[in-house]
Amino acid sequence: MQLSAKEAFFAQGTLAQSIFYLHKGRAKLTVVSHSGKEATIALVSAGDFFGEESLRDVDGQRTVTATAITRCTALQIDREEMIQALHREHALSDVFVKFMLTRAMRVQADLVDQLFNSSEKRLARTLLLMARYGMEGPPEALIPPITQETLANMIGTTRSRVNFFMNRFRKLGLIEYKGRIRVHEELVNVILNEDLEPLTERSSISIPYYGLN
Structure with a gap:
């Protein structure tokens, strides 16, 4: 299936009857609270599964909304078909288990980050993760546009604080x-709490960004 930017794969609260595998593009997972506040909890890249809650219950509901950020190509797999394939195809099972373990470790790291790190460190970590720093394969040269508001939602702070930290990161090089x-x-030094000094020679990763003045 193919979706254009801003189209939804599925919505929070609807029946979870299939899982998705993203071939191309980028998507985001968002949740809406009872009071109507929306938060972005994860970004989905090519090679990721999402909608895995469908494998848990026959009549379970979606816990998040998945929306395309860019034009996306994805494979939609029915619940029963995916379960049978996992039993039948050992290679697929290995890939899926590895992905789920990585996802679980990421969620745990996100929780620790939210509980113990400052919003400045959370922003630095989010930017590095978006650039796939420290992950398998080379960092992504380009990442779809992201606003300060979305970054603020992801790290649990305000847009003005994101703007302040982004300007500080820029001044520090x-x-x-x-x-x-x-x-x-070298942005990782913010997380490691090392001295932050202006840089001269450095490795870098490019990310399209919108919302800075």
Whole structure:
């Protein structure tokens, strides 16, 4: 299946009857509270599964809304078909188990990050994760546009704080932006709490960014 940007794969509260595998594009997972507040909890990249809650219960409900950020190509697999394939195809089972373990570790790390790290460190970690820093394969050269509001929702702070930290990172030479943001690997020093000094030579990763003044 193919979706254009801003189209939804599924909505929170609907029946979870299938799982998705993203071939191309980027998507986001959001939740809405009872009071109507929306938060972005994860970004989905090519090679990721999502909608795995469908494997848990026959008549379970979606706990999140999945929306395409860019044009996406994805494989939609019915619940029973996926369960049978996992039993039949050992290679698929290995890939899926590895993905779920990685996802569980990421959720645990996100919880620790939210509980113990400052919003500045959470922002630095989010930017590095978006650039796939420290993950398998090379970092992504380009990431779909993301607003300050979305970043604020992801790290649990305000847009004004995100703007403040982004400007601070830029002044320290940890990021650059001229129509898009370029993340330097030394941004990890914010998380490690090392001294932050202006940089001269550095490795960098480019991310399109919108919302900075």
